[in-house]
Amino acid sequence: MERLASFGNDPFDKPPCRGCSSYLTEPYVKCAECGPPPFLLCLQCFTRGFEYKKHQSDHTYEIMTSDFPVLDPNWTAQEEMALLEAVMDCGFGNWQDVANQMCTKSKEECEKHYMKHFINNPLFASTLLNLKQAEEAQHNETAIPFHPADDPPRPTFDSLLSRDMAGYMPARADFVEEFDNYAEWDLRDIDFVEDDSDILHALKIAVVDIYHSRLKERQRRKKIIRDHGLINLRKFQILERRYPKEVQDLYETMRRFARILGPVEHDKFIESHALEFELRREIKRLQEYRAAGITNFCSARTYDHLKKTRDEERLKRTMLSEVLQYIQDSSACQQWLSRQADIDSGPTPPAPIPSNSGRRSAPPLNLTGLPGTEKLNEKEKELCQMVRLVPGAYLEYKAALVNECNKQGGLRLAQARALIKIDVNKTRKIYDFLIREGYITKA
Structure with missing residues (x-):
């Protein structure tokens, strides 16, 4: 009885013989009664009647080989698997590279056989359709993101x-x-x-x-x-x-x-x-590869690595040119360095400069009767009044920032802004207050 043994041509991909420990080459013998794991023997050990533990020489067996036709009389199963592996490595359409990797078939033979049996074959088309329908059926069972059995969150009232x-x-x-x-x-x-x-x-x-x-x-x-x-x-x-x-x-x-x-x-x-967006992005990436003269994925990986390196070098040159632009003016250079330090560490903003525009600032918020006021200390009440933030919202923001700080071992201003989506000035005041009072620490 013949069976397809392995996808690869390399004997080192197969387990060794249980009798002599040599690497198996086709054809070889598999015991039909022992296993798992499968009990495999080379032809020499099989002819000697090798026996080991429960395996006896009179057990039924299978001859493992891939030297037989599957789809075409002129193509063995081993060549079929080698063709699929070569197309996967070299890419669809690079038939010369596929033929060079196979070494047993020409470019025209590889292209004709692949197009006939793997692209235009109605058997494979119907199989793919069944797989797609099965995937859709599985998707239907898990499409709803919320079920009545889920336990919704239980927030405090008026939070x-x-x-x-x-x-x-x-x-x-x-x-x-x-x-x-x-x-x-x-x-x-x-x-x-x-x-x-x-x-x-x-x-x-x-x-x-x-x-x-x-x-x-x-x-x-x-x-x-x-x-x-x-x-x-x-x-x-x-x-x-x-x-x-x-x-x-x-x-x-x-x-x-x-x-x-x-x-x-x-x-x-x-x-x-979402799938359409992914396909469009992938097509755009492949078109970029083609425009650069790339024909296989191995070269594409090298191209992506070099492109990333070039972008990093270009960014460095841009920063250097910006530094050279301000290097002659000491005050401008000092301002640029201060701005970069603000971006990196997010320090406390300087005291606001009073303007002469005549615009009146908003009065402090009256916290009387607002839920959560009793949970605040005097400094927190003063902060909520000046920032005009209701106590319930402040307590939620404070808990979120403290939890994130405990997870990360520190918190930066940029992380705080990404965590609570409110006015950036209010976020900075809350962040500075929590730092000053010791609730959180800087990263």
């Missing part, structure tokens, strides 16, 4: 995250304020009595039908929010960050149409555009 979740209460699986929150008011004075006339009774029934339609709309909106994972907004945003910037913009634009498509169809739509 920033609570406002992002539109007042959703996980313990009750409901919202503080419903859509069309005052729909029940139309029913509060309706009472069905026996003395009602037919017209009045029909009018009351119509009001109840209208109320039912408003309830259906409320449930429809809840279902959309749950199916698309909009309750856990942070988790939804993390899933969006998997895509490039262009696809993220499309995701944001098409979110309003998600209720029309449904969760699975909407995710399919976004995934298809």
Whole structure:
């Protein structure tokens, strides 16, 4: 019985013979009763009747060889695998390089055989179609990013995250304020009595039908929010960050149409555009390789490495020219060095210079009655008043910066700005305050 033994032609890719420990060359023998791992013997050990532990010389066996035709009588299975490996190494269309790597077939034979049996073969086309359908079926099972069984976050009342979740209460699986929150008011004075006339009774029934339609709309909106994972907004945003910037913009634009498509169809739509973007970027990269005269991926890797090196050298020359531009003027050079130091370390900004424009600054924020004020000390209250930041938002920003500082062992101003998306001046004041009070440390 013949079997396809290995993809490679190198005998060192195969395990050694169990009898003499020599590297196997085709054909060789595999015991059909022992294993796993497979019990392999060379022909010399097999003819001697080699036996080892449970293996006996009278066991059934298989002859392992790839010296037989599969798709074409003139091509062996070993040559078929060598052709596929050569196309993978040299790239599709580089038939001369493929023929040189195979050494047994000409350029024309390689191209004709590959196009006939691997490109225009309906058997392989149907197989690829089945694989694609199976992949789509698997994708359908995992397309919805949020399921009812997931545990949404449980933020404190009136916090920033609570406002992002539109007042959703996980313990009750409901919202503080419903859509069309005052729909029940139309029913509060309706009472069905026996003395009602037919017209009045029909009018009351119509009001109840209208109320039912408003309830259906409320449930429809809840279902959309749950199916698309909009309750856990942070988790939804993390899933969006998997895509490039262009696809993220499309995701944001098409979110309003998600209720029309449904969760699975909407995710399919976004995934298809993400795939299109990747294909366009890959095609552009391949066109760049072709324009540079590159015909295989080995040369492409060298080209990418050299291009990266050239870009780094060009950046260094640009910085050097900028330094030489200011080197003659001592004050301009000092300003340039100070600006570079600000970029690298993010120091505390200098005291603001009073302007003569006559513009009045905003008055301090009144914290009376705001949630979370009791959790602040006097210095933090003063900061929130001057920065005009509600205590709940400040506590969330403070916790985020402290956690990130503990993870990284220090925090830079640029990292703080990337972590909390508010006004840069407010971020700097919060950062400097936390540094000064010892809550966080500089990196």
